[in-house]
Amino acid sequence: MSQSLSLKPLSKTALDVPFSGIRRFFDIAASMQDVVSLGVGEPDFVTPWSVREAAIYSLERGQTTYTSNYGLLELRREIARYLNKRYKVDYSPEAEILVTVGVSEGLDLAMRVLLNPGDEVLIPEPCYVSYRPCVSLAGGVPVGVETRSDAKFAVTAEQLKAACTERTKAILLGYPSNPTGAVLSREQIIEIINFARERGLYVVSDEIYDRLTYEGIHTCVASVPGAREITVLLNGFSKAHAMTGWRIAYACAPEHILKMMMKIHSYTMLCAPITGQIAAVEALKHAEKEVEEMVSHYRQRRRLIVDGLNRLGLTCHMPLGAFYAFPSIESTGLTAEQFAERLLLEERVAVVPGTAFGAGGDGHIRCSYATSVEKLELALSRMRTFVEKLR
Amino acid sequence: MSNEVPDEILTILARDARTPSDTIAKMTGRSVEEVKDAVRDYEQRGVIKTYHTVIDWEKTGCEKVVAFIDVKVTPARDVGFDAVACRIARFAQVQSVWLVSGGSDLRVVVEAPNLRELATFVAEKLATIDGVTGTTSHFLLKRYKEDGALFFESEQDQRLVVSP
Numbered sequence: 001m002s003q004s005l006s007l008k009p010l011s012k013t014a015l016d017v018p019f020s021g022i023r024r025f026f027d028i029a030a031s032m033q034d035v036v037s038l039g040v041g042e043p044d045f046v047t048p049w050s051v052r053e054a055a056i057y058s059l060e061r062g063q064t065t066y067t068s069n070y071g072l073l074e075l076r077r078e079i080a081r082y083l084n085k086r087y088k089v090d091y092s093p094e095a096e097i098l099v100t101v102g103v104s105e106g107l108d109l110a111m112r113v114l115l116n117p118g119d120e121v122l123i124p125e126p127c128y129v130s131y132r133p134c135v136s137l138a139g140g141v142p143v144g145v146e147t148r149s150d151a152k153f154a155v156t157a158e159q160l161k162a163a164c165t166e167r168t169k170a171i172l173l174g175y176p177s178n179p180t181g182a183v184l185s186r187e188q189i190i191e192i193i194n195f196a197r198e199r200g201l202y203v204v205s206d207e208i209y210d211r212l213t214y215e216g217i218h219t220c221v222a223s224v225p226g227a228r229e230i231t232v233l234l235n236g237f238s239k240a241h242a243m244t245g246w247r248i249a250y251a252c253a254p255e256h257i258l259k260m261m262m263k264i265h266s267y268t269m270l271c272a273p274i275t276g277q278i279a280a281v282e283a284l285k286h287a288e289k290e291v292e293e294m295v296s297h298y299r300q301r302r303r304l305i306v307d308g309l310n311r312l313g314l315t316c317h318m319p320l321g322a323f324y325a326f327p328s329i330e331s332t333g334l335t336a337e338q339f340a341e342r343l344l345l346e347e348r349v350a351v352v353p354g355t356a357f358g359a360g361g362d363g364h365i366r367c368s369y370a371t372s373v374e375k376l377e378l379a380l381s382r383m384r385t386f387v388e389k390l391r
Numbered sequence: 392m393s394n395e396v397p398d399e400i401l402t403i404l405a406r407d408a409r410t411p412s413d414t415i416a417k418m419t420g421r422s423v424e425e426v427k428d429a430v431r432d433y434e435q436r437g438v439i440k441t442y443h444t445v446i447d448w449e450k451t452g453c454e455k456v457v458a459f460i461d462v463k464v465t466p467a468r469d470v471g472f473d474a475v476a477c478r479i480a481r482f483a484q485v486q487s488v489w490l491v492s493g494g495s496d497l498r499v500v501v502e503a504p505n506l507r508e509l510a511t512f513v514a515e516k517l518a519t520i521d522g523v524t525g526t527t528s529h530f531l532l533k534r535y536k537e538d539g540a541l542f543f544e545s546e547q548d549q550r551l552v553v554s555p
Contacts, residue, residue, distance in 0.1 A: 020555060022553055022554070022555050025553045026551065026552060026553040026554070029552040029553050030551075030552050030553075035552055037552045037553065039552060039553035039554070040550050040551070040552070040553065040554055041554045041555050042550055042554060044548060044550070046546045128555065129555045130555070178555075296399070296402065300399065300403065300418035300419065301418070303417055303418055303419065303420045304414065304417040304418050307417045308417070350552055350553055352553060373410070373414065373418070377414065
């Protein structure tokens with residue numbers, strides 16, 4: 001019994017994937033009192049009551065079963081109707097839409113279906129923390145394409161072209177962007193799609209922030225000419241409908257791609273939780289007014305925080321989408337990590353250093369404005385104290 | 392009826408009348424002077440009627456009696472319900488008066504320090520007005536939501552402090 005056990009090592013793939021840079025700040029912030037957090041990547045609103053009420057009613061009626069692997073047909077029909085009405089893009093509810101457990105699952109499925117070992121995926125950075133790991137876990141090689149603040153962090157077809165090799169298989173777009181708030185114009189998307197078609201590349205487009213744009217309506221990548229047949233479109237209910245904890249999202253793709261995604265999903269997930277799917281039906285049918293109301297709050301807070309950051313000398317472009325401001329902190333002489341850590345410890349304001357989001361994130365911090373006006377003003381006044389101390 | 396997008400200044404003030412002008416200016420991307428001018432103009436034109444506070448009087452210990460009174464009225468030639476409605480609205484005890492569809496004509500909200508005073512007001516003032524043909528009183532028993540404010544515990548922010 002006392003003989004020492006020498007277990008074989010864990011999977012190299014798992015060991016090699018780094019922990020998220022956000023974790024460290026979470027651990028520090030969670031141990032502190034009276035923190036004003038601009039570090040939160042989810043809405044401060046709760047799910048609209050009509051949506052919650054529909055879910056409660058479904059539980060009362062005993063709707064607690066599995067659903068089709070694809071998801072409830074009623075929900076897929078509502079998703080198809082939404083995409084057609086808003087973006088004039090058509091997906092068949094029967095064969096081209098899969099309800100997933102968050103966009104995170106959809107992203108994982110897309111990568112597993114598209115990639116062979118060693119295939120490269122172009123990822124405009126700074127980007128959401130999961131993109132690189134999802135590519136690596138599927139056996140692919142993430143290739144960061146650094147975007148610049150002077151281009152408002154929008155990637156161009158030229159930048160992608162420069163990073164493209166023989167092994168490139170796909171482009172992973174995440175616009176409106178977490179963490180930069182960047183969006184792509186219709187023209188920019190068309191150029192990227194033309195380039196992808198020339199090289200035979202797939203495009204995976206994470207559009208979870210599609211409803212949170214503040215100057216004009218979002219352009220759905222799948223809606224531009226030639227895009228639909230090479231695109232896996234990912235979207236969900238977390239942001240626009242304030243439904244992060246429900247974990248309900250969807251993937252849309254041509255049938256031969258979607259069928260493979262469904263196959264993996266049927267073995268690893270079986271189906272998304274039914275209560276959340278029922279809630280999502282209600283969200284698409286009856287929560288439009290609430291979505292617009294939430295967007296109007298974000299729009300007003302966005303101006304408030306961007307104005308405040310610029311006044312502090314933390315240069316910040318006006319983000320066009322999502323709910324993040326991504327100011328430069330270079331004028332303070334600190335690195336992003338130092339800035340975020342000292343701001344948290346000295347003034348109790350939590351932000352996330354841009355380095356957590358890959359190339360181009362250094363020298364920046366991510367400030368979420370999914371928080372009340374009062375808290376934003378309190379955070380800004382504490383940041384003023386901090387920045388003045390540095391000078 | 393036109394359906395214009397409301398001015399953001401008004402939607403912000405409707406949410407919280409105490410929002411300072413400089414905050415509104417930053418939220419709407421306008422200058423503080425523009426905001427102040429616009430608010431002054433709204434006040435002068437009667438677009439902004441008043442600023443009031445929703446108070447849970449029960450918590451302060453000073454309870455009041457509130458009744459919702461459905462009033463049936465014989466409309467008068469030329470002025471319809473207006474003459475009677477304006478007459479009722481002028482009483483200090485009357486908080487709100489609305490012309491409504493359905494079984495009665497006017498819905499009146501009356502507030503009084505106690506039940507006796509409220510009963511006296513209805514019997515002696517309201518019911519005796521020329522043109523009023525009947526009243527039905529509903530007494531307020533418990534408040535759950537008033538002017539958009541919940542009177543029971545609402546949701547707390549339970550989010551993680553930092554998340555991706």
